[in-house]
Amino acid sequence: MYEGEIETLGERLLRRYLELWETPDTGARLLAVVRGASASPSASAMVSAFMSEEVMLPLARAIGADHAELRANLTGAHLLGVATARYVLRVEPLASLDRERLVAVQAPVVQRHLTGDLG
Template sequence: MDASPHDAAAPRRRGRPSRTQTEAAPATRDRILDAAREEFSERGYEKTSVRGIAKAAGVDSALVHHYFGTKEQVFAAAIEVAFAPALAAPAAVDGPIDGVGERLTRFMFGIWENPTTRSPLLAILRSAFNNEAAATVFRRLLVAQLLRRIAQQLDLPDAELRAELAAAQLVGVAMLRYVIKLEPLASADVERIIERVAPVVQGHLTGS
């Protein structure tokens, strides 16, 4: 006697992860994010693929799409986690306004000088400067998560422009020091750099 269609297990739709693949979340999701950060860091945005991320994470590529969608969305999720330490920067704005430039500068260079947080930030900058899709993600994260929050705490005219100019100063110096490694900036003592950069950042944030 033929088995009823309801007795047989329904075939899994092509391209969708199985129940056993998804039930291990969020550990699987975290593993994919870790693999994505490594791939983007080592290969850059253009040479990184969803298939490569999946292989590095030990999962099927359909699972990467299931959790994150496109490669751009994977990149956004990966750098948001990596960018998390910098998102505490608005707290550095708290305190006397005449010292905000030094506090913010010291905070940001503290992140760059830490090898643990420097590596993912380098991957972000390299990808953003080499690929427009990655740059779009970086700008969106930078503006929505960091600059607007700093601007809100400044409570000054043209606050968003002030925050953007301060960020441009800090990102530019970081780019030359840690990515391009321009000498003597690359090997200069970080305290000397903070001493020179902080007044400029202060001027951007609170100058008349």
């Protein structure tokens, strides 16, 4: 997923992330993980370790930009926030927004975290 043009990484990453949440099998598991992590400190620590080692570290390596670890963590936090609002809390109109529209709106934000000016 991290292979390809860096300029389109935000869009590709977001699209794949949303697809995982919207696939019945993986979506149900992700929902259970997020709910469990928010309810239990030990579950939260396990999820945090997994995200750091298996998702954020490879993403940081793929970015190859300054502040890569911070960029990967900002991206992960943003994606988790979108998923929590959309799939866990079901906040409208985000929850019912067409996936491709959501990608069009949010991909530039994700791309900025990955490659843009961090101020």
